[in-house]
Amino acid sequence: MKVLTSLTLLFILSFSTVAQQSGFQIKGKIKGLSNTEVYLAHYFGSNQQVIKDTAKVDESGEFVFQGAENLDEGLYLVSFMTNKYFDLVIGNSQFSFESDTSDIIGLMKIQNSPENEAFYSFQRDMSASYLAMQSKVKPEQMRSQMALIQQKWIKDHSKLFVSKLIQASIEPEIPAYPKPIRNAKDSSDLFKFQYTFYKKHFFDNIDLNDERFIRTPFLQRKIDKYFEDLVVQESDSISKDADEILAKIKNEAIRKYVVYKISSTYENHNIVGTDGAFVHLAEKYYIGEPQLWDTTTIRKMKERIAIIKPLLIGKRIPELFLTDPAGKLLTTASIQANYTILFIYDPDCSHCKEETPKLLALDTYFKSKNITVLAACILRDKIQWKNFITEFKIGHWKNGIDIHIDPKTGKEAYYTDFQKTFDAYATPVVYILDKSKKIIGKRIPVDKIQDFLTFYESKRN
Structure with a gap:
C-alpha cells in the first residue's frame, strides 16, 4: 500500500465524518493464513489507502477487525501476505466472512452483509458467464452479451451501493454516427462527434454527489482520465472544464475532494502554463468558498497564489x-x-x-x-x-x-x-x-x- 505523506493524511482526515458510537466488528477467517497480521484500509483515490485497523491472525486463520466508532462507508480492502488483498464494501460495520487463500473470490462466504454477498455473487456470476461464452461466442458478441448481463444485474440490485460501484466502471456508450463516411472531412466529423459525445457523457455513470465514492478508486480514476485524455492542456480549457464538473457537485465532501485533486495536479504540472488553472481553482474554490476549508488551508492558499500568480505565462518577470x-x-x-x-x-x-x-x-x-x-x-x-x-x-x-x-x-x-x-x-x-x-x-x-x-x-x- 502506498505510504501517505503527512500533508496528504491531514487532508484525508478532513473528510472523516462524525461516526456513531456503536463501533465496528468484522470477523474474518481465511484458510491458508496463520500467525500473521492483516490490515483493513479504505481507498482514498486510486493510488492511496488509509489503514483503519490491524488484526492478528491466529493458528486457525481467524481474526477480528474492531473499533469504537463506525467505519465511514465506501470500498475497503483487506491486505494480507505480500501484495495480496481483496475488497469489501463497508456499509454495515458488523458482519463476518470466510474464504481460502487458494480462491478468495470463489470461496468467499459472507454473513450479515447484503452488500458484500451481492458483490461477491456478481464477481462469480460474471466470471462464470465469461467462461461459458469464451469458446462459443465471438469477442464482439461476448462484450455486448456481458454488458447486458451486467446492466440487468445493476437494475436488479439498484438499491445497493455495489450497483453504483459497478455502474461507475462502465464507459459511456457512443451511438452510431448517422452519416456515411466518404472522405477525410467525414472522418474528421465522425471523430468530432464521438469525442464530443464521449466527453459530454463521461460522468453519466458515476454519482458525483455520493460521498462514498471518495473512499473508492473510481472517482479519482474518472477525474484523472477526463483531464488527461479529454481536456486540452491549457489553463483556460482546464479551468472551464473544472468549473463545469464542479457545477454538478453539491455534496461538500466530494466538492472538496475534486477541487483538491484537480488543483494539486496543476500546481506543479509538467506541461508549461497549466499552473494558471491552479490559480483559477484556488481563487474560486478555496478563497471563494471559505466554508469548505479551515483557516490554515485558506491562509496557505493565499500565500501560494501570491507567489505563483505573478509568475504565470505571459506575465513580466519580477525585476531582479x-x-x-x-x-x-x-x-x-x-x-x-x-x-x-x-x-x-x-x-x-x-x-x-x-x-x-x-x-x-x-x-x-x-x-x-x-x-x-x-x-x-x-x-x-x-x-x-x-x-x-x-x-x-x-x-x-x-x-x-x-x-x-x-x-x-x-x-x-x-x-x-x-x-x-x-x-x-x-x-x-x-x-x-x-x-x-x-x-x-x-x-x-x-x-x-x-x-x-x-x-x-x-x-x-
Whole structure:
C-alpha cells in the first residue's frame, strides 16, 4: 500500500465524518493464513489507502477487525501476505466472512452483509458467464452479451451501493454516427462527434454527489482520465472544464475532494502554463468558498497564489536587482536580447553543478538566436559564487548575486527573497523570457530548452 505523506493524511482526515458510537466488528477467517497480521484500509483515490485497523491472525486463520466508532462507508480492502488483498464494501460495520487463500473470490462466504454477498455473487456470476461464452461466442458478441448481463444485474440490485460501484466502471456508450463516411472531412466529423459525445457523457455513470465514492478508486480514476485524455492542456480549457464538473457537485465532501485533486495536479504540472488553472481553482474554490476549508488551508492558499500568480505565462518577470562580478548593478531590464534564460542556482547544489555544463553546451545555439543567460546565485557568498563562475567557465554569461552595499550603513544588504518571488523552493530554476522580459516558459529542463524555443517560434510563425 502506498505510504501517505503527512500533508496528504491531514487532508484525508478532513473528510472523516462524525461516526456513531456503536463501533465496528468484522470477523474474518481465511484458510491458508496463520500467525500473521492483516490490515483493513479504505481507498482514498486510486493510488492511496488509509489503514483503519490491524488484526492478528491466529493458528486457525481467524481474526477480528474492531473499533469504537463506525467505519465511514465506501470500498475497503483487506491486505494480507505480500501484495495480496481483496475488497469489501463497508456499509454495515458488523458482519463476518470466510474464504481460502487458494480462491478468495470463489470461496468467499459472507454473513450479515447484503452488500458484500451481492458483490461477491456478481464477481462469480460474471466470471462464470465469461467462461461459458469464451469458446462459443465471438469477442464482439461476448462484450455486448456481458454488458447486458451486467446492466440487468445493476437494475436488479439498484438499491445497493455495489450497483453504483459497478455502474461507475462502465464507459459511456457512443451511438452510431448517422452519416456515411466518404472522405477525410467525414472522418474528421465522425471523430468530432464521438469525442464530443464521449466527453459530454463521461460522468453519466458515476454519482458525483455520493460521498462514498471518495473512499473508492473510481472517482479519482474518472477525474484523472477526463483531464488527461479529454481536456486540452491549457489553463483556460482546464479551468472551464473544472468549473463545469464542479457545477454538478453539491455534496461538500466530494466538492472538496475534486477541487483538491484537480488543483494539486496543476500546481506543479509538467506541461508549461497549466499552473494558471491552479490559480483559477484556488481563487474560486478555496478563497471563494471559505466554508469548505479551515483557516490554515485558506491562509496557505493565499500565500501560494501570491507567489505563483505573478509568475504565470505571459506575465513580466519580477525585476531582479543583482550585483555583477565587477560590483556593478545588474538588472533584468538592462539585458538586450531576443530571449533571456534566467538560471537561478546555488553553488552548493549538486543538481546545479550537473545542469550548468548542459546549459553551457548551448552557447553556440544561444549566440545564433541572440539569447542571453542571466545566472542568478541565491547563495549570498561571494567567494563560492566567483569560484563557481571560474570552475564552470561561465564568465561570459550575465552573472549576478543578491549582495548590495547599503549606501547609508556601508553594510551588505539583500533585496530578493528568491523562494517567494521566483518560487525557487529547489534549484536550479529556469525561466525563459522574451524580448520584453515576459515569461514564455518556466521549469524547463536544461536539455529541453532548445526544443522548447523551436516549438515556441513555430507557433508564432
